[in-house]
Amino acid sequence: AGAGNEGRGAFIVFEGCDRSGKTTQSKKLVAALREKGVDAEWWRFPDRTTGVGRLIDSYLAGKQDTEDDVIHLLFAANRLEKKQELMSKLEGGTTVVLDRYAQSGAAFTMAKATPGLDLAWCMGVEGSRLPAPDVVYFLKAPVEMAAERGGFGDERYEVLEFQRKVADCYMNLSKMEGWRELDATQTIDALHLEICKDAMKVVEACKAGRPIDLLWA
Numbered sequence: 001a002g003a004g005n006e007g008r009g010a011f012i013v014f015e016g017c018d019r020s021g022k023t024t025q026s027k028k029l030v031a032a033l034r035e036k037g038v039d040a041e042w043w044r045f046p047d048r049t050t051g052v053g054r055l056i057d058s059y060l061a062g063k064q065d066t067e068d069d070v071i072h073l074l075f076a077a078n079r080l081e082k083k084q085e086l087m088s089k090l091e092g093g094t095t096v097v098l099d100r101y102a103q104s105g106a107a108f109t110m111a112k113a114t115p116g117l118d119l120a121w122c123m124g125v126e127g128s129r130l131p132a133p134d135v136v137y138f139l140k141a142p143v144e145m146a147a148e149r150g151g152f153g154d155e156r157y158e159v160l161e162f163q164r165k166v167a168d169c170y171m172n173l174s175k176m177e178g179w180r181e182l183d184a185t186q187t188i189d190a191l192h193l194e195i196c197k198d199a200m201k202v203v204e205a206c207k208a209g210r211p212i213d214l215l216w217a
């Protein structure tokens with residue numbers, strides 16, 4: 001899909017509950033890939049720097065309430081507004097490592113159990129409009145572990161009962177193709193080594209011409 005002679009970049013996503021280590025591991029992966037000569041960038045969603053991102057930030061901070069469908073659509077719009085940039089990075093040979101993506105959107109909205117806002121609805125919102133990750137690293141850990149890692153924080157979703165529901169939704173999503181479940185209770189370095197080994201294979205496959213699929217295809 002438009003990749004040059006060097007092949008396209010890989011699209012790698014990290015998912016998991018609060019404090020499971022997504023930011024730590026995704027940043028370490030980018031550093032390791034760069035050391036191996038792979039052109040790689042770290043991104044995160046929500047991107048709180050855009051106009052839509054600022055609305056999301058205000059919602060997460062509890063400064064503003066909004067309907068469940070509206071906030072889901074804002075998270076989706078936040079990804080869609082970065083789609084062109086994401087596609088040109090991948091097609092231009094840059095590997096993009098993302099700390100949360102549409103799978104977070106689905107897990108958090110489904111956890112609310114709002115009538116009508118089920119997985120099919122979530123998939124329909126973005127499904128044919130965004131690229132699919134080449135791999136989703138799912139950092140699985142008991143939600144109680146967050147307490148040992150400094151607590152959940154004080155944003156809207158950062159409470160134990162809700163995180164339990166999110167964890168259940170992640171367990172259902174993780175059965176989908178492309179997800180790799182990882183034991184996030186390991187040490188940072190042990191987990192990093194496991195991820196690096198697998199990610200290099202994904203990077204090579206993408207370089208060799210693996211097509212970019214559509215999300216939820």
Ligand code: Z5A
Pocket residue numbers: 016017018019020021022023024025044045046060075076099100101102104105106108109149150152153157158184185186187188191
């Ligand atoms: N959200 C949504 O509803 N819909 C959407 O579409 C999207 C998101 C995209 C903001 O996320 C909220 O938006 C989030 C989901 C929702 N709400 N919640 N909950 P965010 O990305 O801004 O915040 P976060 O996911 O809550 O990130 P986090 O709390 O920073 O978690 P993390 O990135 O998984 O963990 P970390 O920062 O790498 O590590 C946390 C601490 O644990 C830190 O001190 C580390 O040094 C330590 N750590 C990490 N790994 C280990 C290991 N292996 N052993 C020991 N200690 C460790």
